[in-house]
Amino acid sequence: MAENIAITWRRIPERYRLAGTQCTTCKTKFFPPRKFCTACRRKGKIESFSFSGKGKIYSFSGVHSAPAGLELEIPYVLAIVHLAEGPKVTAQIVDCTEDAVKIDAPVEFVFRKIRSDDPEGLIHYGYKFRLVK
Amino acid sequence: MTSSTGIVGFGACVPTFRIKAEEIARVWGEEPDRIIKGLGVKEKSVPGLDEDAASLAVEAARNSLSVANIEPSKLGAVYVGSESHPYAVKPTATIVAEAIGATPEVMAADLEFACKAGTAGIQIGMGLVASNMVEYALAIGTDTSQGRPGDALEYTASAGAAAFVIGRQKEQILAKLDATYSFTTDTPDFWRRQHAEFPSHGGRFTGEPAYFRHVMGATQGLFEKTGMTAADFDYFVFHQPNGKFPLEVAKKMGLDVEKVKPGLLTPMIGNTYSGASPLGLCAVLDIAKPGQRILLTSFGSGAGSDSFAIEATDVLPAARERAPHKLAWYMEHKKYLDYGLYVKHRRKLKSL
Numbered sequence: 001m002a003e004n005i006a007i008t009w010r011r012i013p014e015r016y017r018l019a020g021t022q023c024t025t026c027k028t029k030f031f032p033p034r035k036f037c038t039a040c041r042r043k044g045k046i047e048s049f050s051f052s053g054k055g056k057i058y059s060f061s062g063v064h065s066a067p068a069g070l071e072l073e074i075p076y077v078l079a080i081v082h083l084a085e086g087p088k089v090t091a092q093i094v095d096c097t098e099d100a101v102k103i104d105a106p107v108e109f110v111f112r113k114i115r116s117d118d119p120e121g122l123i124h125y126g127y128k129f130r131l132v133k
Numbered sequence: 134m135t136s137s138t139g140i141v142g143f144g145a146c147v148p149t150f151r152i153k154a155e156e157i158a159r160v161w162g163e164e165p166d167r168i169i170k171g172l173g174v175k176e177k178s179v180p181g182l183d184e185d186a187a188s189l190a191v192e193a194a195r196n197s198l199s200v201a202n203i204e205p206s207k208l209g210a211v212y213v214g215s216e217s218h219p220y221a222v223k224p225t226a227t228i229v230a231e232a233i234g235a236t237p238e239v240m241a242a243d244l245e246f247a248c249k250a251g252t253a254g255i256q257i258g259m260g261l262v263a264s265n266m267v268e269y270a271l272a273i274g275t276d277t278s279q280g281r282p283g284d285a286l287e288y289t290a291s292a293g294a295a296a297f298v299i300g301r302q303k304e305q306i307l308a309k310l311d312a313t314y315s316f317t318t319d320t321p322d323f324w325r326r327q328h329a330e331f332p333s334h335g336g337r338f339t340g341e342p343a344y345f346r347h348v349m350g351a352t353q354g355l356f357e358k359t360g361m362t363a364a365d366f367d368y369f370v371f372h373q374p375n376g377k378f379p380l381e382v383a384k385k386m387g388l389d390v391e392k393v394k395p396g397l398l399t400p401m402i403g404n405t406y407s408g409a410s411p412l413g414l415c416a417v418l419d420i421a422k423p424g425q426r427i428l429l430t431s432f433g434s435g436a437g438s439d440s441f442a443i444e445a446t447d448v449l450p451a452a453r454e455r456a457p458h459k460l461a462w463y464m465e466h467k468k469y470l471d472y473g474l475y476v477k478h479r480r481k482l483k484s485l
């Protein structure tokens with residue numbers, strides 16, 4: 001399914017370079033970016049924050065039955081990555097098989113193709129992670 | 134052209150996957166030893182299914198910016214040279230500029246000149262920086278090149294990228310770009326028409342009138358313009374479509390082949406096209422000592438060569454350690470594919 005172009009475009013900064021936000025009052029970091037701190041409410045002050053791209057595997061699983069558009073990529077590893085600055089993100093772990101991935105293994109940001117909409121459609125890029133060796 | 138500009142950051146990226154020449158030869162019933170000796174290529178890099186010229190360019194650019202240690206927003210220009218831009222219409226440079234955080238106040242464009250579009254970007258960057266039009270320029274050579282199944286190019290056409298940040302602040306310059314000289318003619322040695330999936334080439338014609346004439350013409354021209362001689366240089370990096378041509382240039386020009394080998398990567402990773410001589414330069418910058426001189430000559434079919442006289446400075450040893458991953462890291466981390474998986478990776482079957 002092709003994603004709405006406006007949605008793709010709006011998410012480019014977060015997808016391309018992990019651009020998030022932080023609340024300067026309580027120092028909480030948000031990814032995906034939020035415009036409101038639920039802890040500080042009106043006292044919260046939100047500003048943009050760039051994540052380092054460093055993190056650890058929180059949980060993972062091998063994908064053997066892919067959604068449409070990713071059939072060629074199976075088997076691949078999908079993980080919840082605990083970013084060093086706090087938030088958790090779901091992303092693919094690249095260039096490896098399931099047996100190489102361990103809970104708590106350090107990972108780093110990589111910029112890859114996420115999917116492409118049929119041969120004449122848009123190519124979507126964004127964050128994935130790679131095991132740090 | 135002489136210049137007061139220099140390289141303030143450099144970075145590389147080569148995909149993890151490799152295929153051995155032996156494995157390709159097995160499928161086509163060729164004698165592996167004959168291929169390996171004939172082309173001087175043992176194995177080549179293969180992009181992952183989620184990698185393309187844009188993603189390789191982004192990773193090389195991020196490495197180069199760490200070495201440069203500058204805010205990406207200070208880049209005034211981003212040029213991406215490739216012959217495998219992911220889109221026919223829609224720039225790779227905007228994807229790269231956005232991914233590294235250089236937008237929106239930045240000039241950007243894609244360049245094409247077969248395998249020398251990356252060095253063309255370095256020259257444009259030198260001009261913009263020297264004329265004060267921008268403070269820093271980023272020039273990238275990147276490719277995920279394809280060879281027709283069964284064609285000789287299939288043993289060499291590979292993937293990789295190299296990125297260079299060009300600046301003029303003396304205390305930041307890790308390698309001075311002292312001079313550049315280009316040698317260009319219209320020579321039909323290699324081409325790919327719009328919508329054609331694989332390139333066509335002039336077979337043997339690609340050697341003498343194309344590669345050798347232009348590479349040697351540019352190198353000789355640089356010597357004459359600068360008054361320098363081969364003895365002034367510690368390293369020579371030539372475009373490397375295979376593992377043999379650069380060594381033949383050395384022989385024909387009477388250069389010490391030992392000065393060519395450190396920048397010769399094709400035997401291990403294949404011909405990365407627009408990434409080829411720029412990655413060779415990265416390899417040399419990772420080992421060069423302050424004061425050592427490097428001669429770089431690219432080649433792009435069609436045809437032309439850009440030659441550069443480069444001199445490492447005192448800034449280099451500390452600067453190169455800032456790279457999150459150096460070229461050597463990419464050379465060492467590899468996973469082998471068999472021909473079947475390689476076909477899938479490169480989507481060589483029409484139904485893929």
Ligand SMILES: [Zn+2]
Pocket residue numbers: 023024025026027028037038039040041044045
């Ligand atoms: Zn808060």
